[in-house]
Amino acid sequence: MTTVANDPNADLRVIGKSLPRVDAAGKLIGLTAYADDIELPGTLYCKLLRSHLPHARVLSVDTSAASAIKGVIAVITGEDIPIKYGIMPTSQDEHALEYEKVRFVGDPVAAVAAVDEETALAACRAIVVEYEPLETVESIEHALLPPSDEPIHDYAGPGNVHRIGALEFGEVDEGFANSSFIREDVFFYEGNTHLPMEQHSATATFVGDQLTLWSSTQDPHYVHRALARVFDMPMGHIRVVAAPHGGGFGGKADPFSHEMAVCKLAMVTGRPVKCTLTREEVFYVHRGRHPVLMWVRTGVSQDGKILAMHFRTALDGGAYGSYGPASMLYTGALQTTTYNIPAYRFEGVRVFTNKAPCGPKRGHGTPQPRFALELHMDKIAEAIGLDPVELRRRNYVKPYTRTINHLRITSCGIEEVTDLVVEASRYHERKKRLGHGMGFAVSSYMSGAGLPIYWNKLPHSECIIQVNRGGVTLYCGATDIGQGSDTVLATVAAEELGLWPTDIRIVSGDTGLTPVDLGSYSSRVTFMAGNAALQAAREMREILVSAVAEKMECSPKDVMVGDGKIGELSFEEAANLAQERHGVLTARGSYTPPREIGGKYKAAGVGPSPAYSYSAAVVDLDADPYSGEIQLNKVWIAHDIGRSINELAVKGQVEGGVYMGLSEAMMEGQLYRHGLHKQPSMLDYKSFTFFEMPEVETFLVETVDLEGPYGAKEAGQGPLLPVIPAVVSAVHDALGVWVDEVPITPDKVMRALDAKAKGREGRYGPKSFPQISYPPIVKVPPFDASSTAF
Amino acid sequence: MSDIGSREILKISVNGQNKELLVKPYATLLEILREDLRLTGTKHGCEAGECGACVVLIDGTPQLSCLVLPGQIEGSEVTTIEGVSDGGKLHPVQQAFMDHGALQCGYCTPGMVLSSKALLDANPRASAEEIKEALAGNLCRCTGYVSIIEAVEAAGRAMA
Known part of the structure; x- marks a missing residue:
């Protein structure tokens, strides 16, 4: 790995070093207690009965036989938890247990608490549900037709439309009229799932009006709010603890049925109740990548400058709203953060189908349009005879500019990341030969969403640092889902307090103990919780330094902090000195993104971020012209990280993103037949093993963002994005055919080759984009820059 | 029985x-x-x-x-x-996983460590290809496997 730093002389002791994670030891010796490892005395075990039909009215649920089974303590149905919930205010469309109708195979209708799982399962089998089947809606095209009996939901619409919108920025028609070349393409991105290694698990207790839930959740704050709503309880009577987390990737970012069920069963039985999903259930709970159909039309000038772009998307949302309204807008929001698009029209629709609900997966709504956009750029370059890298360079955004859809671009290493991968891979020196190819792509991602999921004015992240008995404890609501958020917080505090990261005790993701943080999603933790921790740590440093300065009778600026010392005193002595003078030692920090990072139009809430990361990738592969099989040789990835808080952790995030991108580009798909999941097991749902993973060479670019903590930006999601189009582009380079659909599997490659051999267009992919009645286009006025620098 | x-x-x-x-x-x-x-x-x-x-x-x-x-x-x-660890002292495989960032969420880690230990007990000089072969049955969704291979190679050097 290579790091290109803008300020190699920065005087930092622990920031940027390659240090082990602060939580590594417990995980390595098997002592870390994940959600399913928590076992409270007297625990009852919960199982959910799930629908075997994709769409049906629930006529009756008879639990009498189940309740009579020895060892069954309680059985609940939907009417016991009648209040609906959903992660977004506009999608409060889920019952913990459905009692009016079921909308996908796996929709829960009843829950049992029993002395053990076997008994709970037997009780589930004894519950008799009478259903009246309804039409199964299986695809985007199907969902756009008028329903033959009734829509899946009784809100939104028309029919099975969940959300639909149309926006225009700048003069798009004029841009196309002035273009010397215009191209249209259609793409499809198949849905896929997060496949975290850990199955979701939750345990609840209800003692003296206090409800406590331990869960493998990424967002304890949002789960806490959902519990307060569903059980109509004061926020102060609820505590949600995010247990050490066995992988999220967006899949544990919604409030879930099993969490609601164990809470209700704990209230009913007075005992701790635990529910751990089976692997099959994890596939049904899903909330993963939306299947998206895309159509894009772009006009360019003679010298390859984009003059206008029109982007249409249609998302298959599955059975519930989840993050869908945001997901839909994300398919149109970040095209502008890599390329300067002076006129841009976006039309998007999300439909309901009778499949497991989709939601946010790593990259949330942006990998699909990024795949389409990058291949579209390749095709334009080929058509106008420009090198694909050169075409992109001519359109790259510049640092400290404003996009046409009002997004504020600050630090931007897009040129640097491009240079690094293109040079290291010798992309332009590659020898053309059949069966070998290289592909290039570039991308950008947010360092945290600029707005919370529900409207409120609380800070997005808060930290408390307490110094007590000579030691440091940092309290923050951020949740370590494996990405290293605890390590980031400890490293920031250690840097400011002159300690080592493992000297800092972290209490995180516990809504009963830690101040507000919105959770681990949208790559927000390093930037937002990092800034909150930095503010708190600097305040604590000042308290300690001034106490030492007073004792030493010197100026605070002469008190050096570092290597476990504050001035002449050890940290412990300084801490005790300050505590003697002030009593309880706490310092606080909070972070709210600046207001001017985005626009003020309706739908402007999706896309703004205090900073954007930039990534570029080159993929080298062999593609067999006789079998369509693809052998990955190497990936070069460069990422504008702003600054690494922990270089080893950043490298891990980048490599993990490359892996996840490759795996979903080449083999992952959440596929259905007549509403039934075709492969709800890890054997049938293919993902990369050690064998498929190629060599990865990683480059980090440190652009040192002016607002990020020490200049840091995100690493968790961005590096996945360019990898997917780069694979498909490399296959085209190798075989001369386009596969405009992922996953790119050998059969699709062969179909494209067959088409070419028969004299047709050498392409596999969707032939057309459906006719969709988008609403009248909302023309958004230009950004009002009077209140900001740009 | x-x-x-x-x-x-x-x-x-x-x-x-x-x-x-x-x-x-x-x-x-x-x-x-x-x-x-x-x-x-x-x-x-x-x-x-x-x-x-x-x-x-x-x-x-x-x-x-x-x-x-x-x-x-x-x-x-x-x-x-x-x-696997010897009292408070990490086994060389565990230490290498820690030093090379070969764990993130840590959920696959116990299985990875044990598969790696078995391999290196038999063959501390295992090549990258042999490591892939021995660990191909262990899935990891976080790391992309790259750092795990680096860690097992390093552990092998420490154990040889």
């Missing part, structure tokens, strides 16, 4: 300690470890032999504990992740 109602007596050694357990004949070793012995360091990701999270060593050989029944292991020596 003798039946007592629907239970059987199972004699095994776990992390060097002899155990005499009363178990269901159809309980998996994974369930016996996690539920009867409360050794929850052994993880479950699928309970169908697909993911490798539950790997333990049985007489030194990595096995998927979710597919092992009591009748198969009478008298065997089982090593779980709790039995």
